[in-house]
Amino acid sequence: xxxxxxxxxxxxxxxxxxxxxxxxxxxxxxxxxxxxxxxxxxxxxxxxxxxxxxxxxxxxxxxxxxxxxxxxxxxxxxxxxxxxxxxxxxxxxxxxxxxxxxxxxxxxxxxxxxxxxxxxxxxxxxxxxxxxxxxxxxxxxxxxxxxxxxxxxxxxxxxxxxxxxxxxxxxxxxxxxxxxxxxxxxxxxxxxxxxxxxxxxxxxxxxxxxxxxxxxxxxxxxxxxxxxxxxxxxxxxxx
DNA sequence: GCAAAGATTTGCT
DNA sequence: GCAAATCTTTGCC
Numbered sequence: 001x002x003x004x005x006x007x008x009x010x011x012x013x014x015x016x017x018x019x020x021x022x023x024x025x026x027x028x029x030x031x032x033x034x035x036x037x038x039x040x041x042x043x044x045x046x047x048x049x050x051x052x053x054x055x056x057x058x059x060x061x062x063x064x065x066x067x068x069x070x071x072x073x074x075x076x077x078x079x080x081x082x083x084x085x086x087x088x089x090x091x092x093x094x095x096x097x098x099x100x101x102x103x104x105x106x107x108x109x110x111x112x113x114x115x116x117x118x119x120x121x122x123x124x125x126x127x128x129x130x131x132x133x134x135x136x137x138x139x140x141x142x143x144x145x146x147x148x149x150x151x152x153x154x155x156x157x158x159x160x161x162x163x164x165x166x167x168x169x170x171x172x173x174x175x176x177x178x179x180x181x182x183x184x185x186x187x188x189x190x191x192x193x194x195x196x197x198x199x200x201x202x203x204x205x206x207x208x209x210x211x212x213x214x215x216x217x218x219x220x221x222x223x224x225x226x227x228x229x230x231x232x233x234x235x236x237x238x239x
Numbered sequence: 240g241c242a243a244a245g246a247t248t249t250g251c252t
Numbered sequence: 253g254c255a256a257a258t259c260t261t262t263g264c265c
Contacts, residue, residue: 062246064246071246072246073246073261076261076262079261079262080261081260081261095246095260096258096259096260097245097246097247097260098244098245098247098248098257098258098259099245099257099258099259099260100247100248100257100258100259101247101248103246103247105246118246120246139248139249142248142249142257142258165247165248166246166247167247167248168247168248171248210246211246211247212245212246212247213246215244215245215246216246236247
């Protein structure tokens with residue numbers, strides 16, 4: 001790939017190739033962008049330049065598009081929380097759910113149109129030890145408030161399940177609400193997207209209703225706007 | 240101002 | 253299989 005854009009020369013992706021995820025794809029129609037995001041890489045650079053770089057292959061996303069989508073945070077119009085969804089595509093939108101879990105979204109659509117893609121699951125590609133450590137740290141912090149007669153046990157979850165859910169993606173990649181606004185299409189961003197390796201086949205794509213949006217009612221709760229790679233061992237739910 | 244529910248995960252029954 | 257944990261945002265008084 002010889003794309004230049006605003007990136008500037010000399011920068012290279014995690015594998016030494018130019019694989020920055022194209023903003024144009026995210027700026028287009030959100031449902032198409034959702035399917036294009038499958039197979040792409042989520043990359044997290046170590047803080048302070050030390051430690052492992054974490055890389056995950058995106059295998060499950062959900063689309064939330066437009067003011068009319070009653071399942072979307074934008075359904076009430078522009079508010080302080082969802083404002084970033086109305087902004088430029090390619091930017092991170094991270095929110096807190098149930099008072100404890102963070103969810104990473106990629107803003108899509110033209111500026112002014114509120115839409116985003118929830119990253120629900122990724123397959124660990126690199127930095128597995130750091131992912132596991134980040135997850136474990138959060139888990140132990142949560143157990144802090146429990147009775148002392150409970151000794152924390154080692155987390156035996158398989159590598160493939162480390163980021164098999166929206167809250168787990170954020171936890172294993174060290175993502176929280178302070179990441180909101182990061183430009184995921186910027187090669188210099190510590191949290192960003194890259195395209196799949198050129199020699200990697202495009203993944204199959206399956207569609208299904210979104211999860212946990214019954215409150216939206218018909219027809220929004222049944223819209224097949226969850227897209228995933230069939231057969232992946234890292235899906236949030238077995239499929 | 241207060242009550243309720245939420246784009247979830249975990250651990251116990 | 254179910255309920256708890258936990259806090260921000262939203263809905264209504």
